[in-house]
Amino acid sequence: MDMGIRDKVTIITGASLGIGKSVAQIFAQEGAKLAICARSGEVLASLAEELREQHGCTVLPVAADLSTQAGVDECITRTLEHFGHIDILVNNAGAIRAGGLLDKPDADWQEDWQLKMFGYIRMMRGVFPELEKQGGGRIVNIIGNGGRMPSAGYLAGAGANAGLMAITKGVAEQGAPLNILVNAVNPGPVHTPRWDGMVAAVAKQRNADAKVVEDAMVASIPLRRPGEPEEVSSVALFLASRHASYITGEIIQVDGGAANCL
Ligand SMILES: NC(=O)c1ccc[n+]([C@@H]2O[C@H](COP(=O)([O-])OP(=O)(O)OC[C@H]3O[C@@H](n4cnc5c(N)ncnc54)[C@H](OP(=O)(O)O)[C@@H]3O)[C@@H](O)[C@H]2O)c1
Structure with a gap:
């Protein structure tokens, strides 16, 4: 089945490991042009080489810390310098640590949210006008089911994920008239x-x-x-594909049925 993303310039954040790496692999298989971003330049360079060899695709590794505005700017600027435009953003870099109300200090909340909350917002803010110039595009936010299933021991994750679900829907409303479709995946x-x-x-x-x-x-x-990373990346691919052309503001659970709510 043709997913319609061949040659689409796609930024994938947190692409060196885990879910992001799987997204990079499945998008490369479909012939997308990739900007893969994480902090570790060495890991990214070796993944880029592997993807080029396996799929013959164009891959730009960008080592940047996306918990800072400077890192976000670096990621977007280098992608534009290399490819000239952007079609798809997969926001995935996040690393919120466990902790609850009484045992997680402010500094930890702030550090965790700089990446998972502000990193996602800043990437969307930077990419949005570029998608608009293209006449549309896709944003897929990999969030997490902690937003729908808050727990005392993962409180910063619950707050960030619930916030990002709301922000996904809000940005989807803004993007719809511009043919920018914005959706999310909530892995368990x-x-x-x-x-x-x-x-x-x-x-x-x-x-x-x-x-x-x-x-x-x-x-x-x-x-x-x-779940396995491929079970999440396949849904991200679907949401970025031509088969999801009438879906926006949607948040899809990929959690083995864990979220027992509507
Ligand atoms: N795995 C799960 O069970 C699960 C469940 C629900 C939601 N999620 C969400 O899914 C996303 C991916 O999770 P994962 O399990 O695949 O994570 P992971 O295995 O820890 O990989 C995280 C990726 O993000 C990158 N990263 C971390 N800090 C970064 C920073 N400051 N700037 C740029 N890149 C950074 C890492 O590379 P570097 O360290 O080299 O930067 C790595 O490529 C996260 O947003 C997570 O919250 C995961």
């Missing part, structure tokens, strides 16, 4: 370095064995397993 637990790190952090917090903690987390998911 997905097997990535981040998931492994979160399981380890919760295990440490509870002074429990990591395997026991992971089993308990998975037991509460109707499908009884964490």
Whole structure:
């Protein structure tokens, strides 16, 4: 099935690992032109090489810290210098740490939100006029089901994710007359370095064995397993594709049925 993204210039943030890497792989397979962004230039360079070899696509690695406005500017400017325009943005770089009301200091909230909240907003703000110049485009925000399923132990994630769901819908309203479609994916637990790190952090917090903690987390998911990165990236691809031409402001759960709400 032709997804209609061949040669579309696509920025993917947090593309060096986990879900973002899987998005880069599946978009490369479909022939998109990629700007892949994360902090580690070495990891990005080796992924770019791998994608060029496997798919013959054009890949621009951009090492930048997206928790700063300067990093966001670097990512967008370098993409425009290299490709001349932008068609698609996949906002994915996020790393909110566990913690609750009484044990997470302001500095941690601010640091986490600089990337997951402001990084997404700044990337959308920077890319939006470029999509408008193209006569339209797509934005896909990878958020997380903590917004629909807030929990005491992941409070900053709950707040950022709920905020980003609302912001996705608001930006979708603004983009619709310009043919800029804005949607989101809410993953539940997905097997990535981040998931492994979160399981380890919760295990440490509870002074429990990591395997026991992971089993308990998975037991509460109707499908009884964490997702795989490809199960999230395939939905991001769909939302960026020509098959999602009448969908905007939508937030799709990819969580094995975990969010038991409408
Ligand atoms: N995995 C899950 O279970 C899960 C569940 C719900 C939602 N999510 C969301 O899905 C997204 C991806 O998660 P993941 O599990 O794939 O994460 P991951 O495995 O930790 O990968 C995170 C990516 O973001 C990059 N990154 C981190 N800090 C950055 C910064 N300041 N500037 C630019 N890039 C940065 C990392 O590369 P560098 O370190 O080199 O910068 C890496 O490429 C996140 O927004 C996360 O909240 C994940």
